[in-house]
Amino acid sequence: MSAASDPSGGLPALPDTALQRLPLLSLLPAFLPQAAQPVFLAWVGLLGECEAALFESSEPRVRSLRCAWWAEELAALAAAAPRHPLGQGLISPSLPWAGLAQAVAQAIDDDALATDAAAADASLQPLAMAVARIDAALVGAATPDQTAAERFLRHWQALALGQGEPRPAAGSAGIPLAIWARHGRRPVAGAAAPEVLRDWAGHLLGAIAPIRPGETLLARLLADDDRRRLQALATGRRPAVVPLWRRPFVFWRSTRDAALHYRIPPVATT
16 A cells, blocks of 8 residues: 655655545645644545445455455454554544444445445445544544434445446445336446436435535535535536645635544543
């Protein structure tokens, strides 16, 4: 795994895949409080690696192996003994890493397409809630509700569509069987008929919940990226990267009324 270099020497290096997925992260020093940056970067990097294993693997066997490794690593993080550098900055008994480890482990065998949209959402919900709980804990927020979890669920479904060539081993985040059947098509690994792709992307775009005050910065950034990706795919276009000149405005818009102060929560006392 290659990582982006950190010229300041004070922040954890992000995997290249994280910056490729969310180029706006390069603007963090200008918009995110300095004290929050190390934790935020470590969390985004760790989550991105797990997402890549779950939803961007090249084939089911590779997906299974990568997910098993990350389930084991998250369990080690829960025991304050992570091996991965990104996890070493996120050690805390107050963070529910064990729940995320269990959710990733349960997703290992979830490599088949869901029957319909409702089944796809239900299959991803436990994993999404486990991620949302950690994201909320890192900003000192209350226990997340279903809408907070759906931010991550929708992102994974959008991520599984790639740039218009659906991931071949995205599991239940992939295009449901009912969408294929609606167009008289059969699922094809790593490909989708244009009408199938547009249909599913349009459904996901309409399912993205409106922005809410107090949402975490990560949830805001993902929602913005998902809308951009899905708007393009729903109209038969290839998603484009946000132009350099527009990125500061997009990032600033995401920070408005958002929870920005990512930190390791204090240990709960009785």
